[in-house]
Each structure stands twice: as C-alpha cells, then as structure tokens.
Amino acid sequence: MTVQPDAIHENGAHFAFTDRWGGVSAVPYDQLNLGGAVGDDPAAVRGNREIAAKALGLDPDLVVWMNQVHGRDVAVVEGPWGAASAEKDRTVPAVDAIVTARRGLALAVLTADCTPVLLADPVAGVAAAAHAGRPGLVAGVVPAAVEAMIALGAEPSRITARTGPAVCGRCYEVPEEMRAEVARAVPEAWSQTSWGTAAVDVSAGVHAQLEALGVRDRRQSPVCTLESGDHFSYRRDRTTGRLAGYVWLDGWA
Numbered sequence: 001m002t003v004q005p006d007a008i009h010e011n012g013a014h015f016a017f018t019d020r021w022g023g024v025s026a027v028p029y030d031q032l033n034l035g036g037a038v039g040d041d042p043a044a045v046r047g048n049r050e051i052a053a054k055a056l057g058l059d060p061d062l063v064v065w066m067n068q069v070h071g072r073d074v075a076v077v078e079g080p081w082g083a084a085s086a087e088k089d090r091t092v093p094a095v096d097a098i099v100t101a102r103r104g105l106a107l108a109v110l111t112a113d114c115t116p117v118l119l120a121d122p123v124a125g126v127a128a129a130a131h132a133g134r135p136g137l138v139a140g141v142v143p144a145a146v147e148a149m150i151a152l153g154a155e156p157s158r159i160t161a162r163t164g165p166a167v168c169g170r171c172y173e174v175p176e177e178m179r180a181e182v183a184r185a186v187p188e189a190w191s192q193t194s195w196g197t198a199a200v201d202v203s204a205g206v207h208a209q210l211e212a213l214g215v216r217d218r219r220q221s222p223v224c225t226l227e228s229g230d231h232f233s234y235r236r237d238r239t240t241g242r243l244a245g246y247v248w249l250d251g252w253a
Contacts, residue, residue, distance in 0.1 A: 012250040013120035013127070016056050017164035017221065018243050019230045023048040025241060033232070033241025035110050036065075040241065053106070056246060063106045063246070067092040068131045072139035074148045078102050097130035097145035101152045103251025108244050112232040113167040113225050115203045116245035117142055119215075121154035127247045132163075134174075137205045138185045146213050156214035161207075164245045165223035165231050169201025170194040172226075172235070 023032030024047045029040040034052060036045045053060040064077050074097040081092045098107050107129035109116045114133035120126070130136075130145045146156065169191030174182075179198040182205070183190040189205030192198065203220055210218055225233040225243070232241045 011160070012122040013160050014056075014246070014248050014250070015118045015120070015160075015162040016246045017116065017162075018052055018245075019165075020232050020241060020243065021230065022055075023051055028237065028239050029241040034108075034244040035112070035242025038242060039239065052244065052246075056106075058106050058246070058248070062104070063108050064098055064100070065092065065108050065110070066096065066098055066129075066131065067094045068096050068110060069094045070131075070133050070135040070139075071096050072136060072141040072144045073097070074099060074128075074141075074144050076100065076148060076152070077105070077107070079105065096132075096136050096141045097128060097148070099126065099128040099145060099148040099152065101126050103249045106246050106248040108246050110242040110244055111164070111166065111225075112234040112240055112242050113172075115166040115206050116164040116243070117145070117206055118162045118164070118245050118247035119145060119149060120160050120247055120249060121149060121158045122160075122249055123158050124149075124153040124155065125249060125251070126152045126154040127249050129245060129247050132202060132206050134172075134178075134182060134200055134202055137189060137202050137209075138182055140209070142206050142209050143213060146210070146215065157216065159215045159217065161210050161215050161218040162221075162245075162247075163203050163206055163219075164221045165225050165228065165243060166203050166221070167226045167233065167235055168224035169199055169204055171224055172199050172201065173197050174200050
C-alpha cells in the first residue's frame, strides 16, 4: 500500500489515502479493496482493512466506516458502530459524513471516483470524513460536515482540508443537462472533458464550497482515478474495489 504524502501532518492531524496495492483480494477487486458492499469476499475485505490500519499505525477496531448513500446526512460518532465487519452492516447509519471529537479515533470514507474529503481542527480536537459524489456535492454534504464540526467547537479558519484521488473534471463526462443542474448549485464544478463534451469537476466544487465556508488550508490530490491504474475507478471498470481515506487526530481513542 502506498500512502499519500499527507499521512502525517505537523499539527497533529493525520490524513491518508490508499491506492489499490498491497492487499489480498482477487481479481477484479485486486488487491487492497476496502469496500464491503461491492461483491468481494468479506474475509478478504476484513484482511485488507487490517492491513491498511496497521500500516497507518491504527487499531483496525477503532476505525469508523459509513454506509454511504450519496446524501448529505452527517453522524457524530464517539466510537465504532459495533463489532468490526467488512460486510454491509445494516446497523450502520446511512450517512455520507461522520464527525468526531474523540482524539485517536480514525474516520474512513470509501471511494472509487467520488471525492473523499478529510477535515480536521486539531485545536478543537474535531475531525470529519465525507463522501462527495456528484449528488452529495449538490446536496451539500461537505458544508453539512463543516457545520457539524463547528457545533463541536471547530473554527473554519483552523480547519485543514484534504481531498483525495477522484475522477477529474477532464474525464467525468455527463449529459449537458446534468452539468447545468450541478452548475446551478455549485458553479465552480462546471467542466469540460479533454475531448470537448460536458463534464463535472466534483473536487473543484468541493474546494469552492470549503473556500466559501472560510476553510483556507486545503490541498487536492492530483490523481485522477479513471486515468490511474494504481487506483480503483467505477467509471472505468464498473466491478471493482474501493479506496479509502482516513483522518484522525493525535491522542488516545
């Protein structure tokens, strides 16, 4: 597994994004598939989650996952939902953002083209992870996550934001009407493919939303998942695995 360079941040906030290598899943989920609802062997997913967590110095049982549904609902968490499971657990709430004020507790978001959004205010001790696909961008899942952080004492000027590998605006082709719909909600997401057709840039839209909220310390991954053979891409492969983004703060869980 190759961890992106923001795995450790000097202010006590930790961010990490996985690639597809170093796990135990078989084709077409090879190798480090971390998604439990894509048809992979649950035992392999459990093994992959343990491999990834240990590579990051995390306890696999202290990583909080989501049942992502492309919405804007946010859950505030103080610990994992229950027994660690790689299967789609019906007891896990259907949310697309999780927020915690518990230091040392890792939050995880799964993607395979959507934009993984990691947020942290180390001073307040508040962190968040959000899943921003096109529907979630329009619905405002990232602003909702920031609002939940603020309710726990975070301040936008102190929040550090990192977005991970995602399909880029030059590759995310959509119908013209869909681009117009997204642009009405988030104008900065308007894009065009490298071959001249209508497109949406979800990551650009996310960063515009964060800018409007006063979050200035931001960094965007240069990796396009559709173009990169080192990353899972649903648009490219359809049946495939899921990457993960992790965020946590120094301290005891």
